[in-house]
Amino acid sequence: MQKEVTIYDIAKQLQLSPATVSRALNDHPAINSNTKTLITSKALEMGYRSNLFASNLRRQRTNTIGVIVPRLDSSFMSTVLAGMEKVVNESSYNLIISQSLESVKKEVTNAKTMFDSRVDGLLVSLASDTENLDHFNPFFKKGIPLILFDRVVQQKNCTNIIIDNLKAGYDATTHLIQQGCKRIMHVSGSLKRNVYADRLKGYKLALLEHGLPSGDELERVTNLTRQDGLDVAAYIKRMPNPPDGLFISSDFCAVSCIGALKQSGFSVPNDIAVVGFNNDPVSLVIDPNLTTIHYPGQEMGEIAAQSLINHLNGLLRLSATNTILLNYDLIIRESSQRPKLS
Amino acid sequence: MQKEVTIYDIAKQLQLSPATVSRALNDHPAINSNTKTLITSKALEMGYRSNLFASNLRRQRTNTIGVIVPRLDSSFMSTVLAGMEKVVNESSYNLIISQSLESVKKEVTNAKTMFDSRVDGLLVSLASDTENLDHFNPFFKKGIPLILFDRVVQQKNCTNIIIDNLKAGYDATTHLIQQGCKRIMHVSGSLKRNVYADRLKGYKLALLEHGLPSGDELERVTNLTRQDGLDVAAYIKRMPNPPDGLFISSDFCAVSCIGALKQSGFSVPNDIAVVGFNNDPVSLVIDPNLTTIHYPGQEMGEIAAQSLINHLNGLLRLSATNTILLNYDLIIRESSQRPKLS
């Protein structure tokens, strides 16, 4: 365990003061560029690495950003985190990542841990049963910025980064309508979450505009698990008047539902056309390949992290009602394409 | 932005010295238990939270553990990380998580970041193309412990936490043999990684023991992607003498392969019985449900984290050649079950 090199060691070697070394390493403008290069090369040579803890202690900030997501095991979240990581690495911040596993309780614990770790800011996507942001009050009180992404809640104090889920739901449903569907069912997740509530609204709006039937028996609120997909299929089988179109707010659930529907003798897309959401890799595994909504996780992560960092560096004021909308794509595959009725 | 409460504030209020407060909060044995409760309750009342950075600076350790995984978007990794998180939270350590996205290059960068963050220890699962551990040399030189899990490399200095992949490969293959398969093919991932190399060995061993044919045309080394699954199916279709059993080292790849095989007119399991690996949720989506090997991610994460923490706390010496083996299960589902030939 050799001793760490400090700015004092560099200063001594170069006959300079530690202050100058510190400034040079932080690229302070008032330092002669010659001494600057001298110092940085010496630092490299000596294997110096800056001590974040001393620095953090002194400047009263941690250079750490906390991330709380519902789960890590989705390809979407993985790309979001990759995006955040990219931005954060370039800015010499650190990331602390934790998962709530869709439980408020764990989310509260995570928030507390983040608070105790004194993160400079927080990037959060809410658990499915989170009712409010009370557990983030300590952050608000201290003026620690919080950015919500994907699963958000409208609230002053925090920026939201989302896609237009209402419009996406509308587009998905409209696509089914254009394929000739007359009776379209929607399978949603917890309506506490904007992503699901908004998609449902978009679905309803599309139905309304085209004068198609809607109503409780065509709307299922579930947890969007594999089992829920199976249950929905069973439900459809029991329906006296089953739907000919199905919009499910999650690919994974959609895929398990399609499997069960096929087993029950339904043909997809001919009897029932299906659209999912998220463009999960599993959408390419199922036969027929699943039509779905794709949206850019990497970009969402980058923007969330960048906005937070800009705010922390004083380059951007996150105003109270700031919402950033990203684009999405409807990816049309076999599961929804029906022969044109002419 | 109200001011932070420090041990000085507590000390002043209680007419004690900061030293005593510090000791009490750290549960030092030489402190009167009355003063101890007095101090802790006062600390709570004043909303004190300890400053990790001052503490870290002073004790010369960071209380942070770094984790590098190939990808976050697998249900297996997600449970591993949940396990680590659990242990780490209970021990008041912090976790810094990053993904290499299966690239050595990124893994090297990640390692550097971890080094600069002065993690106390490292938990790593290697990228698919990592050749050696040179990029971890700075850690070895400094005596920073490194634990490898799942995707490991035998090397002095680091503990490995794995399942017996050879035996698992053997068991998977033997299961196919017991189902009556006579010509079994194996689809593997990069043989640089123990997990794939060992499963291949187990597969070969099982074939050898039962006098079944093996050879290059029955062994495919791939990246285990969706496309690789399709390619394998196409390859099988072209084979003059196709296999009647298929052991694929990843569920996701297996599932895409099954899809393509079915499209080519093969029946699974009747023409070809299939076994995957990892018990990914997708194994329950495909029809027929996929037989696979399950192993405990949560436990692997917990053990990895706990071992590291015990080592850091001096409770356990990670000896040079320490390998911890976990159990696994063969989960038999429809994809491999053939009618008994009697």
Next chain:
DNA sequence: TTGTAGGCGTTATCAC
């Protein structure tokens, strides 16, 4: 453009 000096909040060492 560079140097001086004090302090960020803890904890470890040494006293008493």
Next chain:
DNA sequence: GTGATAACGCCTACAA
């Protein structure tokens, strides 16, 4: 069982 004090390594007024 408790207190005084000196670091840990860095940054930043302020001075030169």
